[in-house]
Amino acid sequence: MREVLVDGSVDELGKALAEALEGGPAVLPLTPGSDELRKAMAPHEPVEPGTAVIIATSGSTGEPKGVLLSADALRASATATHQRLGGPGHWLLATPAQYIGGVQVIVRALLAGSTLASLPPGRFTGDLFAEAAAPIVAKDGPRYTALVPTQLTRILDAGGAGLAAAKAFDAIIIGAAATSAGLRERAAEAGVTIVPAYGMSETASGCVYDGVALDGVRVELASDGRILINGPVLTHGYRLRPDLTAEAFTDGWFRTGDRGQFTDGRLEVLGRIDDVINTGGVKVSAAAVERVLTGCPGVRESCVVGLPDPEWGELVAAAVVAEGPRPDVAVLRAAVRESAGAAAVPKRVEFVEALPLRGPGKVDRSAVVAKIFHPIG
Incomplete structure (x- = not known):
């Protein structure tokens, strides 16, 4: 297992991921100070076969766990994303690189052989976004980035250089949290092209874009409305936790913790299975x-x-x-x-x-x- 501390430059992480995609050591991206997560990953224990990346996360329950992703899963996700967005392009990394959303931005740029720029970790403003985006905006061909709703809101609020940069992207994936109808409307009115995405570490990042599953991904609903996912983007298990792996999968289908419904053929995520309040x-x-x-x-x-x-x-x-x-x-x-x-x-x-x-x-x-x-x- 190759531990990579993500602090400032992502050059080392990019090199490690490139090697992992070609069969090199599995990569465990971490941030300085994440000692508890590191300990839970048992870095001195052998890595499960077929693992290229381990995403260390506390998940929605607060229990540390490591999501195991193969090179095939990472490639399948990146390839399907480019197909959906309009072809391989240049990428701006604007979210934390230790999470799956950040890792996949790097993987997409690696597979496309394209330019990767990154926003330094820490404070986020529209002006800082514009500065980091400049190398991507200057390129011909598709330009992409991924943001969380809070970042997009700040860009729209500030206007100016940040908004001008956002408008120059051919697509901005919005993930990690739900995109409200109001935020969609604000982006459209401002001329910013966004693509709300649904996914998680276990699906190698977003696997449903604007309510429609990526090519190769299947989505169904269980009798209680739980969202079930199948396809080549899935994790092959949890680090040293066969019990969690068995609980999460049924006949090859990943059992998410989310409820959903289909409206006009598009998946609508209704919330967590456990977010029901009995009053x-x-x-x-x-x-x-x-x-x-x-x-x-x-x-x-x-x-x-x-x-x-x-x-x-x-x-x-x-x-x-x-x-x-x-x-x-x-x-x-x-x-x-x-x-x-x-x-x-x-x-x-x-x-x-x-x-x-x-x-x-x-x-x-x-x-x-x-x-x-x-x-x-």
Whole structure:
């Protein structure tokens, strides 16, 4: 196993990935200070056969695990992505390189033999994005990058050089978190071409683009609405965890932790299987309430969680990031009541400057509960 610390330049990671794709040592990308994740990966134990990359992640449960990806899975994902976007192109790496989204940007550029530029880790602004994008924007041929919704929002808010650079990309993949209808509209109005993607480490990054599976990927729904995925992009298991591997796969199908539905032939992700809040005997989807709230004027982001309650069992609580002046809570509650029913109306609403994150753009729900709702008074 070849450990690569991702801190600043991604040259070393690019070289390691190039070797891994050709049968070299498996690559474990890490950031300085990620000692617990490193320890969980047992770097001195033999690597599972056929592994090119190990993505160390705490996942949605907080339990450290290593997702094993073969060179074939990485190649299949990158090739299908280029086919869907319009052919091989030049890439800007603008998300953390230790996660699958960042790794795949590098892999795509390697397989295309094209230019790869990168945004230094840390603070993200429209001007910094424009500066990093300059080498890509100057190239002929398709230009691509991948962002999380928060990054795109900042670019649209700031305008100027960052927005001009974003408009120069032939496609910007938006992943890691759901892309709201409002953000889609803002991007379209600004002339920015975005492609919302759904995927995870276990699928070698995005495998469903704008609701349609990539070539070679099959998506079905289980009886409970759970999203099932099959295809050459899948992981072949979890690092030293055959129990988790057996639990995640059924007859070659990967059992995600997400619920979905098909609307006009396109997959719509409805939220996590475990995001259901049981309040007064009524089951409420946290994701459904979040969609209503983020569709309200004056709301940029929201996170809905269930809090223990002696009367209701759980009560619905919403953390809201306002866009400009805070919207009237009564208006927000009325919108939820109309769209999702009385049981879904948040009994607690807290306005915050930003939602706590884990990983690139993913809201940390446990931190929302602990840091926003538990410290009362």
